[in-house]
Amino acid sequence: MEKIFGRPESLTxxxxxxxxxxxxxIVQRLVxxxxxxxxxxxxxxxxxxxxxxxxxxxxxxxxxxxxxxGRGPAVATGLKRTAPECIVxxxxxDGDMAAIGTGEIVHAAARCERITVIFxxxxxxxxxxxxxxxTTLLGQKTTSFPQGRDPRTxxxxxxxxxMLALVSPESYITRVSLHDVKHINQAAKSTRRxxxxxxxxxxxxxxxxxxxxxxxxxxxxxxxxxxxTDKMIPYYPLGNFGSIKN
Amino acid sequence: xxxxxxxxxxxxxxxxxxxxCRFYTGYPITPQNELFxxxxxxxxxxxGTFLQCESEVAGINMIWGAACTGMRTMTSSSxxxxxxxxxxxxxxxxxxLPCVIVDVTRAxxxxxxxAPAQSDYRQVTxxxxxxxxxxxxxxxxxxxxxxxxxxxxxxxxDLYRNPVIILMDxxxxxxxxxxxxxxxxxxxxxxxxxALRGKGDGSRKMIYxxxxxxxxxxxxxxxxxxxxxxxxxxxxxWEEVQIAGAELVVLAFGSAARAALDxxxxxxxxxxxxxxxxxxxxxxxxxxxFAELRRSAKAFLDVEMNAGQMQEDLERVVGPxxxxxHLGQGGGKIIYPDEVLEEIKKLLK
Numbered sequence: 001m002e003k004i005f006g007r008p009e010s011l012t013x014x015x016x017x018x019x020x021x022x023x024x025x026i027v028q029r030l031v032x033x034x035x036x037x038x039x040x041x042x043x044x045x046x047x048x049x050x051x052x053x054x055x056x057x058x059x060x061x062x063x064x065x066x067x068x069x070g071r072g073p074a075v076a077t078g079l080k081r082t083a084p085e086c087i088v089x090x091x092x093x094d095g096d097m098a099a100i101g102t103g104e105i106v107h108a109a110a111r112c113e114r115i116t117v118i119f120x121x122x123x124x125x126x127x128x129x130x131x132x133x134x135t136t137l138l139g140q141k142t143t144s145f146p147q148g149r150d151p152r153t154x155x156x157x158x159x160x161x162x163m164l165a166l167v168s169p170e171s172y173i174t175r176v177s178l179h180d181v182k183h184i185n186q187a188a189k190s191t192r193r194x195x196x197x198x199x200x201x202x203x204x205x206x207x208x209x210x211x212x213x214x215x216x217x218x219x220x221x222x223x224x225x226x227x228x229t230d231k232m233i234p235y236y237p238l239g240n241f242g243s244i245k246n
Numbered sequence: 247x248x249x250x251x252x253x254x255x256x257x258x259x260x261x262x263x264x265x266x267c268r269f270y271t272g273y274p275i276t277p278q279n280e281l282f283x284x285x286x287x288x289x290x291x292x293x294g295t296f297l298q299c300e301s302e303v304a305g306i307n308m309i310w311g312a313a314c315t316g317m318r319t320m321t322s323s324s325x326x327x328x329x330x331x332x333x334x335x336x337x338x339x340x341x342x343l344p345c346v347i348v349d350v351t352r353a354x355x356x357x358x359x360x361a362p363a364q365s366d367y368r369q370v371t372x373x374x375x376x377x378x379x380x381x382x383x384x385x386x387x388x389x390x391x392x393x394x395x396x397x398x399x400x401x402x403x404d405l406y407r408n409p410v411i412i413l414m415d416x417x418x419x420x421x422x423x424x425x426x427x428x429x430x431x432x433x434x435x436x437x438x439x440x441a442l443r444g445k446g447d448g449s450r451k452m453i454y455x456x457x458x459x460x461x462x463x464x465x466x467x468x469x470x471x472x473x474x475x476x477x478x479x480x481x482x483x484w485e486e487v488q489i490a491g492a493e494l495v496v497l498a499f500g501s502a503a504r505a506a507l508d509x510x511x512x513x514x515x516x517x518x519x520x521x522x523x524x525x526x527x528x529x530x531x532x533x534x535x536f537a538e539l540r541r542s543a544k545a546f547l548d549v550e551m552n553a554g555q556m557q558e559d560l561e562r563v564v565g566p567x568x569x570x571x572h573l574g575q576g577g578g579k580i581i582y583p584d585e586v587l588e589e590i591k592k593l594l595k
Contacts, residue, residue, distance in 0.1 A: 043444035047311070057452055063442040065314050065453045068337055071307035074299070078311025078319070079442070081295045082269050086315075086444045104307070107300040 008032035010041040014058040021221025023178045023211030024053055027120055028060070030184075031089070034192040035062065038199065044087045045079050047072045049101075051093040052126040067092075070101025073108035076115040087198055089116040095125040098134040098158045105160070109168035109204050116194045117206035119160065122213035123232060130216035134158040137231055142216075161208045161241045170203030171242035177210040177233060179225035193246055202244055210236055249426045255280035255419040257389045258348055258412060259288065261396025262320050264427060266435065267346070268294030269312040269319040271305045273327060276360045277416035278350035281322045302327035306334030306347075313343040314453050316441030318400050322348035325366050326357060328374065335409060336375025340455040340466065344403035346396070347381070348412045350419040353578035361578025362417035364500055365552040370411045371529040371559075378467055380474050381409040382481065383528040385499040389423035391526075394430050401433040406477060407440075413528060415551070417501045417580065477530055484532035485524040488514050492521030494594055495539050497560055498549040499525045502574060502581050506549045509586035518594050531559040545569040545593060549586055552576040 007013065011032035016025045035041045044062035048054055050069040057064040063086075067075040072090035080088045097105050097119055108115065124142060125131040131144040135157050139148040149157075161175045172194055176187035187209060194205035210232045212224030219227055240246055252260070259281045262270070270289055272282040282298075289296035295312075299305035305321050312319040323331065328349045338345055349370055353363035370383050382402050386392045392414070399410040442451055457463055487510060489495060498506035503524040510522040523539070525532050546568060548557040554572045561570060573589045574581050 042446045045314075045442050045444060055458060057454070061450060063445050063451050065311070065442060066455060067310075068307060068333060068455075071304070071310075071334075074304040074307035075311035075314075077297070078269065078271075078308035078313070079315060080311075081297065081308075082312045082317040082319075083315040083443055086442075103300055104304050107304065 008036045010035035010061050011059050012061050016059065017055055018052065019215040021212050021214040021224045022052070023122065023209065023213070024056070024120060026178050026184060027118060027209050027211065028056055030188050030191045031118055032060070033188060034195050037192060038195055040087045040195065040199070043085065044089065045083070047075045047079070047088070047090040049090065049092040049096040051096050053091055053093060053120065054127070056091060070096050070099070071104055072096070072101065073104040073113070073115065073117065077108055077111070077113050080113060080115050084114070087116070087195060089118055091118045092120070093126065094119070094121040094123065094135040095133045098160050105164065106167060109164040109171060109206070112168055112170040112204045114198050114201055115204065116198050119206055119208045120211045121160070121208055121236070122211045124213055124216040126213050126216050135160070137235055157235060159236060161206070164206065165241035168204050169243055172197040172203060172205040172244040173242035174240045174246070175208040175210065175236060175238050177228055177238055178212065179210070179228040190246065197244055203242070249424045251422050252389055252425045253280050253420055253422050254389050254392050254414060255350065256284045257392040257425045258396050259284040260427070261393040261430065262346065262400070263288055263292050263294070264430065265318065265397045265400040267318040267320045267400065268292065269317045270294070271297040271299045271308045271321050273299050273302050273305055273323065275324045275327050277352060277419050278322045278324050278348065280419065281348060281350065302330040303334070306331040306338070309345050310334060310338060310341070310343060313338065313345045314442045316438040316443070320346045320348070322350065324350050324352045325354050325369070328366065328369065332375040335381065336373070336377050336379050337455045338409045339379035339381060339470070340377065341453055342407040343453065344407050344409070346399045346403055346410050346412065348414060351413065351415040353576060359578055360416055362415040362501060362580055363551045363576050363578055364415055364502060365555065365576040366413065367528065367550070367552060367555040370413055371531070379470060380477070380529055381411045382406065382477060383411045383413055385413045385525060385528045386418065387500050387503045387524065389421070389425050390429070392418070393425050393427055397430050397433060402481065404436050404438070406473060408473070413500065415501050481527055482530050482532040482534050483526035484535045485526060486535060487522040487524070489521030489523065489539065491519055493519040493544045494547060494590060495543045496520060496522045496547045496549055496586070496590070497556065498522065499528060499556065502549050502551050505581045505583045506586050508583035509590055512583070512587055513590045518590060520590050520594065525556070528556070531563065533563040536563050540564040540568065545571065547589060547593060548572045549581060550574045551579065551581055
């Protein structure tokens, strides 16, 4: 029988540890499919971050290392500068990148490092129990701001893709969403394009995925996609922000 | 290359490039800037990477990435920057990645001032970062020795897969002395089968700072403790001067040892029974140097440009009954040979 669907060869068979309705599994699959279609798993080096995705070194079938909380882009810089023939990517959540790691991502983008950043934005700190992230929406209730995010005390949500596009003149920076099949298909194309940009030595590349976290949003898994369309997309518009087009 | 007149900071940088270092990152901080700027000029000639990082925090994490690919890597800073690197440093030790870090100490605590001091001794020999780990620490006291130690540092880092720190101070970094690189003994460079260069057709590799289960972390701690025992057994290095029959033994490293050496030689010429132990490895502390002296010497004089940080190691090695005096202080007060000589004479009166 002909096999028409299966696990990408760039992923191992190690089970995902994620909650029901979480978007991380989709993102990891998209990265695996992109590595398969570009034939780069043999020369890829991935950098995991702190947070829910900390264990995804088990699932990517390429060489892997880690970045301390927020430091992924610095680690990736060291890797790429000393092994320019390799394809280097970081996998970072919004807590990791947009809070403690702002210095590293801004400067990696400004240097237009030839790395690919997989940025999963679910508007909350997931692994540590649902605290406010820099990307948490105004009014959104979290364990650290139980009355909801108030900009007078908790500041405004950071739009990382727009910010980074401002400082990175040679970049592919795009925001996609995982809330339905059509958008996941677009996310798949963007993921592949981001790796191509690195392979072609065109510039820095980053894909921001608006991703579900029903556990910390306190909604049923089935409600996650609607939460993205109702709450996230109005503040985080989808599209391409960098100088390099799709 | 003929004998050259170089600053200490430059000798370390040149020595590192000659040792095969091809990735350097740093952030401006006095008094290490000559090392950083020398690398900026020389690294492109050597077809390596010089990268001015956005912070010492980013820099030490770039070192992690570059060390993962098997490249010989270096960063340098001064006390405040070394403090910022502490999380990265303990992580490099946990991940067993080789790298070389130069601390051109400035007077602390806090922001401090740029005057010479040795007050980072405890920070670099005892940790700085969290958890049970050690960096190997070398303490050169001349420019020639800095050239040699750059080479030795990379060798030890690769041999033990462990960070190595070269502890300097503003005086050693700035002063100029003749250097002959032809005298630097070549050392072997090991294969690095663990390095990440993409798996190709082989099996994938991973470099992590911590296993994700309790048993694995306990095993890692046991493995590291065993490695540190090996390092302590094999790598103690020191210089001894005039210790035969010494009633008083002076202990000093780095720039303080230069003043102490001058004073000890003068005192010996005047017939005083005094000798000098100069630790070259600060971790491991050269306890073997005191195997006999702890019984034969009547007293010890610890000379350091700090409040007596190495003295704690001396006390540990010679025991609680030994008589130990201390000369020196932190904050940027330089020690001169006359002061050491005066103290020697006072103690041997």
